[in-house]
Amino acid sequence: MSVTADVSDKAGNPATQASNPISVDIAAPTIAITGPLAGDDVINATEKGQPLTISGTTTGVENGQQVTVTVGVKTYTATVTDNAWSVTVPAEAVGELPTTGSVSVTADVSDKAGNPATQASNPISVDIAAPTIAITGPLAGDDVINATEKGQPLTISGTTTGVENGQQVTVTVGVKTYTATVTDNAWSVTVPAEAVGELPTTGSVSVTADVSDKAGNPATQASNPISVDIAAPTIAITGPLAGDDVINATEKGQPLTISGTTTGVENGQQVTVTVGVKTYTATVTDNAWSVTVPAEAVGELPTTVLCL
Structure with missing residues (x-):
């Protein structure tokens, strides 16, 4: 828009016209924060010790304009270049954020004409609580x-x-x-019979379980090793019983000790x-065992048949 000024002195001499054109710019620019921040809009325990980059875009904002980014109670500045901007919150400042809950993140900018953009907002949560995981044992019953x-x-x-529903346990x-x-907060997996059959035939096999919450906080690994023992034991009776594998008339009125090994x-x-x-x-102790048949029970045995 043209703006001019003219004047003459009393003698009628005109001054050279003064001119100062003025532009009219009432279009509001825009600003946006590119999310999700920290990958998922959540700062986990690991990320709380790392720098946080906050980036975004604008429309109708000239190069060199300053963006004011507020994270919680602290303010940072970025510069618009080709309608893009970025700022990095130092690791120390991220570490000072609350340990839980939501933190406000806003961005503001104006164009050269002074028209402010509507404030952009992208709150971020802080979750540094480690989840837990356990294996319910004993496995295979023992x-x-x-x-x-x-x-x-x-x-x-x-x-x-x-741990939230839907999270994967490894x-x-x-x-x-x-x-x-x-x-x-429960999980279950079945190892196929074929895979169980491929386990070693003896010794211990490691069994572990791992999980993270949605924020990415990992649980301490759960462990419940399981042993494999497919060797068949043996048992033997130490004979001859009653000295000669025969119970005579005298022995039929006495207790009978039966011992053996494993x-x-x-x-x-x-x-x-x-x-x-x-x-x-009987109970095994050091691969030996012994039981005594009471005299009364020996007396009840048949008189002429093999009983054991």
Whole structure:
């Protein structure tokens, strides 16, 4: 728009016209923050110790205009170049943010004419609480896979705290990895029978479970190793019983001690001894066992038949 000024003196001499054109600019610029910030609009425990880059775009803003970015209670400045801008919040300042909850992030700019853009806002959450994960044991009932179980599927289940539904649990059994999904802080995966059959035939197999919450905070790894023992134990009766494998008239009125040995049997395991129609139990200690049949029961044995 043209703006001119004219004047003459009393003698009628005109001054050279003064001119100062003026522009009219009432169009509001715009500004936007490019999100999600920190990848997911959440600062986790790891990210809380790192710088945070906040970038964005403008329209109708000249190069060199200053963008004011406010994060929580601190303010940072960026410069518009080709309608783009970026600022980095130092790691120290990120570390000073609250440990939980939402933090306001805003950006403001004006064009050279002084027209302000509507403030851009992109709040960011802070979540640094580590979740937890556990494996529910004992696995296979006793943390041991025996010969029968080595041909069967193996179910591995567990629990979490602070993990959202839908998060993936990574379960590693030996050298193979399986995945489960968290639902109401519980998870379960089944190792196929074929894979169980491929486990070593003896020794310990590592079983671990890992998970992170949506913010990316990892839980401390859960571990529940399981042993594989498919070697069949042995048991023997130490004879001859009654000295000669014969119960005579005198011995039929006396207690009868039956002893034996085992291999590959742990202390405390129960031995079932059947004499005729009656059953007795003994306990393995150092791969040996012994049971005494009471005199009354010996007396009830048949008089001429093989009983054991």
